[in-house]
Amino acid sequence: LAELPSAFVLRWLFKLTRSAPGFRVNRLVLKFLRPKAGFAAWLREQFEAHPPAIVVPGHGMPITGPEVAAQTRAVLEAGL
Numbered sequence: 001l002a003e004l005p006s007a008f009v010l011r012w013l014f015k016l017t018r019s020a021p022g023f024r025v026n027r028l029v030l031k032f033l034r035p036k037a038g039f040a041a042w043l044r045e046q047f048e049a050h051p052p053a054i055v056v057p058g059h060g061m062p063i064t065g066p067e068v069a070a071q072t073r074a075v076l077e078a079g080l
Helices: 008-017 029-031 039-049 068-079
Strands: none
Touching: 008 029, 039 068
């Protein structure tokens, strides 16, 4: 999300979970899905083997450019 929603409850939820605004990991989803302990290590391994050239988020414009891999790595490390 480029900006927080105007509805109080949604705005508060996104702020509480630090899931928006901007390109971030949705921490609310992680809370409900509760990935297995090895998920972060597996994701890092996959990321290093196949760094992204483009990221298409669920909301917002695709993220492209020469720094997309570094930017995505930073987002993942901050969110996992």
